[in-house]
Structures are given as C-alpha cells and as structure tokens.
Amino acid sequence: MRKELGPGRESTTIERVAERAGVSSKTVSRVINNERGVRAETRTRVLEAIEQLDYQPNLNARGLAGDRSFLIGLFYDKPGDYLSEFQTGAVQRCREAGLHMMVEPIDICGPDLARNVNTLIRQLRLEGVILLPPLSDYAGVRDTLSKAGIPTVHIAPRRAPEDSPSVDTDDRAAARQLTTHLVEHGHRRIGFMRGRPDHRASEQRYLGFADVMHARGLAIDPQLVQTGNFEFSDGLECARHILESRDPPTAIFASNDDMAAAAVCVARQMSLALPEQLSIVGFDDAPVATMIWPQLTTVRQPVRSIARIAADLIIQHKPHRRGWPQPVPRPRLELELVLRDSVAPLSAVSVHPPH
Amino acid sequence: MRKELGPGRESTTIERVAERAGVSSKTVSRVINNERGVRAETRTRVLEAIEQLDYQPNLNARGLAGDRSFLIGLFYDKPGDYLSEFQTGAVQRCREAGLHMMVEPIDICGPDLARNVNTLIRQLRLEGVILLPPLSDYAGVRDTLSKAGIPTVHIAPRRAPEDSPSVDTDDRAAARQLTTHLVEHGHRRIGFMRGRPDHRASEQRYLGFADVMHARGLAIDPQLVQTGNFEFSDGLECARHILESRDPPTAIFASNDDMAAAAVCVARQMSLALPEQLSIVGFDDAPVATMIWPQLTTVRQPVRSIARIAADLIIQHKPHRRGWPQPVPRPRLELELVLRDSVAPLSAVSVHPPH
DNA sequence: GATCCGATTGACAGCGCTGACACTTCGTTT
C-alpha cells in the first residue's frame, strides 16, 4: 500500500524505536511528548534509541491521533519588510516549542474572506492564529476565528477584543517623545502626516503628537495635518500640501518612515536644505530610514520581540483549553527613540524661500 | 477519546458526506481528489453534499493515509521585501493546487544546518522545497534535500544542479541594457558596485556590465569596482571609495537598489548635483528605488512571477514521482528596464568639484 | 441471449501515532 518512497526516505517508525529501547511504543510516545511518568533511566534509553535511529515522529500521525496540528497561522494583508521580520521572529519562538508556522496572505478585499479563512483553519486545524494589522480589526476574520474557537492573538488592534489577547506598543508615548524632541529643538509649527485610518498606530501616533502640542499650548493647524495611509506615494501628496501651504511648518512629523522619506523628497525638490530648513521625523525605523540622507530620526519598532511574544501567547495558551486566563494578557511594549540626522534646531536661517 | 472541541468545531467527516450523498466514503474521497472514474452525476451529488455540510477534509488524515503532506517548503536566509513578495506569489499558486506553503528561515551559519533541514523535511514530509538565493547554492542544504529525494527548485543558483530545476532571470542581458543606457548618455568612465559574491546575480550583473564596456572599448578601472554585498551600509563604503578616487566616474552602476541608494547618499554628502553631476543606476526595483530622489533608473524584478513559476514546477512535478522529466526545466525570465530620474546625459557641467 | 470489457463503486485494512484504561511495581501506611 505504501507509495514508493524516494531513496533515504524509509521512515523510522515509533515501533522501531520502541523495539530498540526495549519498551512499548506508548512509552516512546510519552518521551516524545515530554509527558511525566517515565522513569529517568527509561527516558534516557528511549532518547538514545531515537538518536541512534535518527527518528523523526510523523506530524501527520501525531496530529491525527492527538487531534492537533502543531501549526500556528500568521495572517497578513500586505507583504513587506515588517511581515518578513515578524514571521522570522515568530518562527523562532515556534521552533522552540516544536510548532510550525503557516504564513498566509489574506485578501481583505476578496469576496469570500470568511470562507477562505474557514477553509484554512479547518483543513489545517490551526492551533492558533496571529493577526497582523489591519487584519486584527477586521470583523470578518475575527468572527470567523472566534466562532471556530481558535486562540487568536491580535497585533496592535484598534479595539482589542475582550476575550482574546493582543500585543501592543506604546505608540502614543513614543509619539509624545518624538514631538517633544521637535518642540525642544524650537519647532512650534509642525506638520503631521497621518497613516492608514484602519491602523491603531495611526490614531495613537496622532494622539501622542496632539498631547504634546496641547500641553505646550501650541496650535495644530488643520492645513498641516494630512492623511497618507502609510504609503510613500500618498506621502508625496501630503508633503506637498503641507509644504506649499501659505504658512509652511518648520518640521514635519510623519507617521511612518516611508512617508517621512516622501517628505524628504518633496523638500529636496523644493530646494529646502535638510535638516536646516525643515526637520522631519518618521516612525518604525524601517530600512528606508537609514537609506536616505539625512537619515531619519524615528522610533524603533521591536518587531521580532513583538512576534516572539505573540507566538508565545499562543503557545502558553495551549494548556488552558478553551478560553484565555482571566485577565486576558495584553502586553504593551515600550518604544525607543532613534535620534539621527533629520532634526535640526530651529534657527534664524530656517526661513522658507517664498514660492 | 476525542478531546473536547471548541464551539463550532464539530468536524464533518467524510462518512457523513458519503451518507448524505448516498455513496461510500471512498467515492467521496475520489471526488475530493479529483480522480477519474466517477460518474458525472455521482460527482455532482457528492459535491452538493460537501457544499451543504460545509465539509473540509482533514489534511492530517489525508496526509497520513496517502503518505503526502500537501506542504511545500520555502527556505530563506534573510528576511526582507524580496522574501515577502516571493512568498505571496508562491502561496497564490499553491492555493490553486490545494497545497500549503511553509516558509522557513534557515540559518546558514547555524551549526546544525543539515540537521535542521532534515528535521523540517522529515517531520513535515514536505512534498517539495523552493530554495531562495543564496541557499540555492549551499551544498549543505542541497545535499540534504537531494539525499532525502525531495523535489527542489532553485532560484537563481550560481551553479544549477543537474538533476533539479531552477528559475532564473537574465540578469546579464539586463545589465547590458542598463550599461548601454549609461554609455549612450555619454558616460565613459563608470563605477561598479558588486553584490554578495555568493549570489549568482552578482556575477551576472557584473558580466553584463563588462560585456558592454568591452564591446565599446571602454576601460574598467579596478579602482572603480567595489564589492558591497548588496547591503546599504557596505554601499556607503564603496561609493566613497569610488567617488573619492583620484579620477572619479561620471556614473555608477550599483548591483542593487540598496547600494544605489547608498551611492545617492554619499554623492549628496559630497554636494554633487544628481543626476547632473553623477548618474546612478540600481537593480531590482526595490521599494527604496522610488523612495529617494532622484528616483532610480533600475531593472524590475518580476518576483511574484518567479515565485509562481517555481511553485508551479513543484506542483507539476508531482505526477512523475521520482526524478524530473528530461530535460530538467530551467525557465529564464527576461527583465525589464525601468527608466527614472537618476541618469542624465553627460555634459560639460558634469565635472566634479575638486576635493 | 450469453459473454466480455471497461467504467463505476464499495469493502476493508491500515497509515503512525495517542487517549483511555488496565496492569505491574514498589515504597508506604496501619
């Protein structure tokens, strides 16, 4: 019945290991699953046999018999650097726990969103899912997952679901620091480029900015607040609006580095000297932050740590079976400012040439 | 025996579908696997039952019984934009074939490279593996895979293995075009920044450059050829070397956009007007290519297409069982120039200020 | 009308492992 296997694929079964160690297959199973109730000496013997035979348990069989899958899903919307960093971190943590990671693009615009998600989780029998923003806020995905009873961790959701954990960063506090940094360099009139409205980060970053402006009694000119959806191309537009306004700012706070890069481009096209005539800050410490000149003052996003923590939440959840512990864990990480070259103190020089 | 399942997880089995359709489970199985030898009317009936019951076959069980896994591996070395684009393309193709993709970071520097790979492929029983560069040239990985008899597709390997397919792009031809473009804009003295030596792309891009230079009887000054490993930071170094040399070039060919961006930075720091005083071209059409000013003239890499083709090769391979068809497929894609703003015709103005 | 053949369908074992539970030891308790 077995299909012809390629060379070197004759799989060692648990039985063979058992035989060699002089125990039953069940005991080998116990050792593999690290269950208690195996005498230390027996365990050693089994481990040796496994080693010698170079035995690798068959995940399909383990899954079928134990009604598990050893699989965690990572659902994303848009590929990019963030995703690939995240998945790398998450996989690391998963490996320690003997789990694997399925990285799946989910098209929010697709017609059968819920259907696709359903297929994924039920065919694969995922043991947990991590939702990257903005998926972490999409009802279609969230509901499907929750109806299916799949442990889910939401990354930076705008509204954290009551019954499942989330991992957050304190973007608001970081935005405050960044704004303070600008203000302390003498900037009073500051432009702001908002991100995608469906990201929590967008609102938090703006709020942090507003916090400081208000606290210092500085006005926020609506003309200088534009929404760029975290995209470089949109950022170009926004930057133009802001810089070509009647009374342009001396600094711009962009909600991410891509948009900050856009601001840099526009400023350069307008022949502004950077950072002397215009200070710019970004957010995320994306690759582009150090690939342009001046290098961006920004906020480092500890993506891999977030990923590890998220994976860990799923892994730790396993024992509970059904329902998260009370209270539902909601770790929030502090962000760290990265001071580089794109901010300069406001001086007499920084007057825009008329246009 | 069954573990308590969460709400909504009572799984419909193949038996229930069979019952509803009034056939045996085996027939349902045939329909699921799209086997021939099922009367059209029966097939319809089964399909209806599947639909009504919202049945999702259990992959673990299918795998165990059929000695398959429905899993394809994508092994990578370094996260980044390229990876995430690639995986997105590959997953798309896989889904059409009912397969899933395991994206796995492989640490080439890690001590137990072969061991780790082995664990992955044998536990997961991957049906095929796609190797991203530079993994596609690492003997440790290649041998392990080939010994295990796993169908493998190599992306842009320096040396394509005889017995397994690879997917390539014609980097050399593209580099020729790019160089020609430069030369036709009047550039004679051109600097070159090489990529990581263990990437095929590095050598091909250089060869293409050299082809044109030789053909046109132009000298390649060794002083102006530096190796930057595809990294922005290295690119900074290289660019400095090149631009601070006694007799600096009027154009630089960087082997990827990150390094081209570095050249832009350095040039800017040296107060060179871009592109008037220095033309720069990159390669890959990475995100950064349009996030700096001037936007880079470069070569578009059809990453998703490559990914789809690679996935397809694995999928198509399935029926053959053991060994690829003769001859082993080696698709090679043409690359497309993207003309932007970083190249200017050489004119009297483009004289470097002394330093 | 009997025979034959390919097309369709079903019965059944078993993939490699784990859950439930039974059994065996062995150190304690009374």
Added chain:
DNA sequence: AAACGAAGTGTCAGCGCTGTCAATCGGATC
C-alpha cells in the same frame, strides 16, 4: 504483614482518510 496508592508501563482501539482489490453495472460483441 496485609492493604494501599502512586508511579511507571503496556494493551488496544481508533483518529479520518486512501490504497488495494473485489464486486457490480451497463453496454458492445458475437
């Protein structure tokens, strides 16, 4: 010294599906 309980180990069925092979069906053949 008998009874007891915990720890350690084994037996066995069965997870949900597919491969094998036998059975059945329908029409073409002679």
